[in-house]
Amino acid sequence: MDWVIRLMTTQETTGRFKAAFWGLQVDQEACLSTRSRLMPFDALPESYMKRRIVERARRCYDGSQWMMQSYFDKPSAAFVEDLPGFPYIRADNAAFLKMNEMIWKVETLSVLAQASAVGHPIAVACWFEYADTELEWAEWENSLTWLLPEIHPAVKRTVSTDIAVLNANIRRYANLAEDYRARVFRSMERFRLSQSRQQAIDRVLDLALAFEIALSDQGDNAPPSWKVSVRSAQLIGGPLTTRQKNRDGMAVLYDLRNQATHGGSLKAKDKKPVEQVLEESFGLYVAVVNKLLSLGSKPDWKSIELEPSNG
Numbered sequence: 001m002d003w004v005i006r007l008m009t010t011q012e013t014t015g016r017f018k019a020a021f022w023g024l025q026v027d028q029e030a031c032l033s034t035r036s037r038l039m040p041f042d043a044l045p046e047s048y049m050k051r052r053i054v055e056r057a058r059r060c061y062d063g064s065q066w067m068m069q070s071y072f073d074k075p076s077a078a079f080v081e082d083l084p085g086f087p088y089i090r091a092d093n094a095a096f097l098k099m100n101e102m103i104w105k106v107e108t109l110s111v112l113a114q115a116s117a118v119g120h121p122i123a124v125a126c127w128f129e130y131a132d133t134e135l136e137w138a139e140w141e142n143s144l145t146w147l148l149p150e151i152h153p154a155v156k157r158t159v160s161t162d163i164a165v166l167n168a169n170i171r172r173y174a175n176l177a178e179d180y181r182a183r184v185f186r187s188m189e190r191f192r193l194s195q196s197r198q199q200a201i202d203r204v205l206d207l208a209l210a211f212e213i214a215l216s217d218q219g220d221n222a223p224p225s226w227k228v229s230v231r232s233a234q235l236i237g238g239p240l241t242t243r244q245k246n247r248d249g250m251a252v253l254y255d256l257r258n259q260a261t262h263g264g265s266l267k268a269k270d271k272k273p274v275e276q277v278l279e280e281s282f283g284l285y286v287a288v289v290n291k292l293l294s295l296g297s298k299p300d301w302k303s304i305e306l307e308p309s310n311g
Contacts, residue, residue, distance in 0.1 A: 013132055015086030020126075022123040023114075023155040025159060025161060040077060040078070060073055079109065117161045119285075120159050121155045124148070125144040125147070149193050184214065187213035190207075190210035191289075204256045205261070207278065212228060228250055231304060235292065252272070256277060
């Protein structure tokens with residue numbers, strides 16, 4: 001009876017929002033903020049939901065980390081955020097609003113991590129728990145909320161992530177002006193989708209669009225191929241030979257993009273396999289996003305196009 005009375009009289013308590021990551025790997029626990037942290041999945045404290053994930057996990061036939069919601073290996077990383085003062089018994093929808101806020105936060109983290117640190121597909125599932133297990137009167141009803149792009153990815157590998165770089169990018173992204181932050185996010189979403197597509201032609205088109213969104217501005221009438229190749233090379237920087245190599249790499253991607261939009265078969269001019277062109281372009285995109293975030297504000301493209309690169 002004491003337990004029932006406690007349940008009925010608790011209005012607020014501490015909640016914990018958690019997420020499992022496939023494809024992202026960290027070596028040790030690290031704080032992302034005063035209330036949130038990222039850690040190896042094995043370091044996540046035991047709970048009903050962790051046990052459910054581990055029990056469902058099994059080695060995929062081709063060594064992949066994640067293939068679908070019902071077929072995956074054990075996650076590689078976990079996210080936890082403490083939520084003090086979380087609504088328990090209330091007459092309004094405050095608890096659901098907070099949950100939606102956290103879902104969006106983890107979604108943003110996964111998109112940012114893939115585009116600026118991992119560079120390969122990520123799958124994420126999240127859930128909510130109470131810190132006080134006595135308040136979990138129906139934990140068996142808990143379930144995973146999957147945060148996936150509209151085309152589900154195939155997570156074939158786990159990439160070790162520099163947590164210091166990721167943490168810095170989280171802060172830089174949050175400090176961007178709202179309208180520019182929205183543009184960068186749209187670009188990163190398109191990058192994520194390009195890595196989920198099954199057909200090479202669709203991957204090429206989405207990746208080219210990701211570059212165009214990130215490297216363009218309203219009223220910008222420069223030809224897309226020139227704009228993306230030159231601005232990418234200048235942003236990434238380095239010696240002249242490096243910038244020339246990166247510019248030429250982007251030109252190859254855009255030649256494939258033009259073939260795709262005009263209905264032709266994909267064939268790279270330098271005779272590289274299309275998959276190799278894509279992999280190299282994925283790496284260039286990650287480098288571009290890191291540079292954009294390090295600038296801290298919307299770039300002055302006219303200056304970037306003409307100024308010597310400082311590396």
